[in-house]
Amino acid sequence: MAWKGDDTLRLYLDTKVQRNWDIRNEILPSLPKEFPHYKFSESNLRRMLKHFGIRKTREADKANLRGYIELILARSTGSLGYRAVAAILRNKYDIRVSEKAVEDELLEIEPENVARRDPANKLKHVQKGDFSVKGPNYLYSLDGHDKLAGLFGATFDIHIYGAMDTFSRKVMVMKVAHTNKNPKIVGKMYFDFVMKNRFIPRRIRVDRGTETGEIAAIQLFLLQKNGFPQTPIEGVIYGPSTANRIERLWRTLKEHLEPMYKEQLRELASSGYYQPADPVDRNLLSAIYIPHVQRSLDEFVQYWNSHKIRAQSIEMPCGRPDVLFDNPAEPYQDCRIVVTTADLLELSDQSDMNNVQTELQLLPEVAAALNNVNLLDEAPQRAERQYVRARSIITTATTT
Template identity: 30%
Template sequence: MDSERVMFCPFCGEHMSRLTRFCFSCGRSLECLNGADQTDRVDMLQQCIRYFNEGHSYAVIVDMMSCLHGFQISLRSLKSKLNEAGLYRRKYYSATNAIMRAIQLELRGPGQLFGYRTMCQVLKQKHNLRVKRDHVMNLLRELNTRGCERRSRRRFVRRTYHSMGPNYMWHADGYDKLKPFGLAISGCIDGFSRKVMWLACGPTNNDPSVIAYYFLSCVRNLGVTPMRLRTDCGTENGTMAAIQSTLRHYHNDYFSGASSHMYGSSTNNQRIESWWSIFRKGRSQFWMDLFADLRDAGYFNGSHEHQCLLRYSFGDIIQKDLDECVRLWNSHRIRPSRTASCPGGVPNELYYLPYRFGSRDCGFKVERAELDAFPEARLLRAPCGDTSMQEYLDLAMENSHLQKPECWQSATELYLKLKETAEL
């Protein structure tokens, strides 16, 4: 039966009808397979070769064979078997031409990012080559000079952002860091000029009609719609996407119609996401800390009533702060960046005077009659987010002769007084 059993080479995997002294395919010696139970010996030798190629020490291979596979083998027997198979730690290294061919093959794909340590492991385990680490390091310097220089600088190479000009791509997104306190922010930025198109605070940024209102108001004020609009996949963007596609339906460029809107993940919507990071450092962190202090002091518990009260007291103040933030941002100077093809400069200048920077306006003119054809998108009737709560707080303000706040300090005082009046 043993003589009829189909065998295969543990080195190249080639099937053999009978056991011979050498493999017909790779030419390796098979003397190490001589013994009673050929199948077990082949399996044991294959595992030993695999662990040897992975770089484990002889002692570790012995323990792995015992613990994981149930093969009891001594250290001396292991070395003898590997030596019979022509496997040595510091002998019989592969030819340089074979190593270079394998490296060049790897450099065609993700291997161009490998350092010499990872490349050594790939050559040993994937290509079954015996290599020296220093030899691989020198070959990589010769075959992948730019990759070695980039890794030596230890710098992450980012993709370059491309934009043809202002109104080529608008990036819209919601900002949820203040949502635990009942304040939802929506914003949009032009990819080329980095001009903030709108930045609005309200009870929600998940209502499609609210987001559509922001978009239509911006388009109406500017008189243009962008060539492309990019958002994440949230349902709140559906109405805005439909309006953008409708406004671009009769144009005949490549991105006309439905192609004028682009869905994507938030992490890839890089222009607005990177701006949110700047916004937090320069603006929203103050409000997050202020409201967190109110919560820690026991004046805010996150309930619907407390959120409505906080929006009623701070909503106008925060919107004024957002308007100031937009005004300052759109008039400040941005330094040139190596990770973007867009020029540096003042956002308003980049947006309104693109010819000064070798670009052009990519937007499309929109008539007011076209915008009036859409169903009226509107903000929520109650700024605090609850009609009954809005009426109650307006009445409390009138009866208590309270004034609208002018700054965050007076807004805090108003919040505490209204909270005491409402017994919340």
């Protein structure tokens, strides 16, 4: 059979199994679109997996399971449940064990945290807003997140902005920058997404704030260019962030990523190493923490898009965001609007987005100090030490 020598098929199947996709309900429906020249059924898919030696769990991986779990917990920036740990084991380390095996290990390693995460001990949140959608790329929810920025979002220049597909709950983009209030910088994030992927959703939902003006302009320009003469109220929905589906994502992010960073930032401020009124301190802290936070966000997004969302009270499908986005089941359909290169070039010329500077501009003394700091060579837990070391270099240089 021709498929037996198909390395592309083998790698595709191995990747999906590594991400713990269900064989019948998730992998099988995705195959005809990716490999239309083969015929697939559940039985021959299982033969393929057996032939390629691809297994959902591997007995040998249990040997070092506890060591990997302890490593993940030590590097974690927040509280992780067994599903999150199992997803990290698969996606980052290719350790394929059952979620039950991970849960059993966690019960022995941190029984108090496991008990605290028990659903019976949590309050249920009521989902707000009207999220009736027709499929992936029908509606994106976009919002900023300032929980790492401190009091009134003004103590630390660490701001997050993200976009989520409302149907699948897939995170389309999540970036950290020194501000999420500048409309040009926020707009550049959406512009870069469109330039890379060459499609837009039918509509977007954003806060009614000055920072969303460029995003709205980009969305409406491309809609009109592609024969969707929608009024602004149809192409761009304005509403409070509390009625925005991405708010659920921020709550999970708060649990998984923020505690460790917040503790470090509070310690720097309370110890006097960081002075919010000092422009050098602000510049240095952003330069140190933004790369660490972005790397943590990238890992979180990978986990989020591959984890399984349970059934909810509203009429939305359950499943993995990646699967729901790529392979929507009937009656849902992909609603993306493909944009042409010519339209993108015109957009680029009219918006001047290619000339928008999103990178943090380093002060000379900060740039000099960072020559002696290898930012991402160390774990995020050491970001605080990196800041203190660089701050000491700056202080020494200015006093000699």
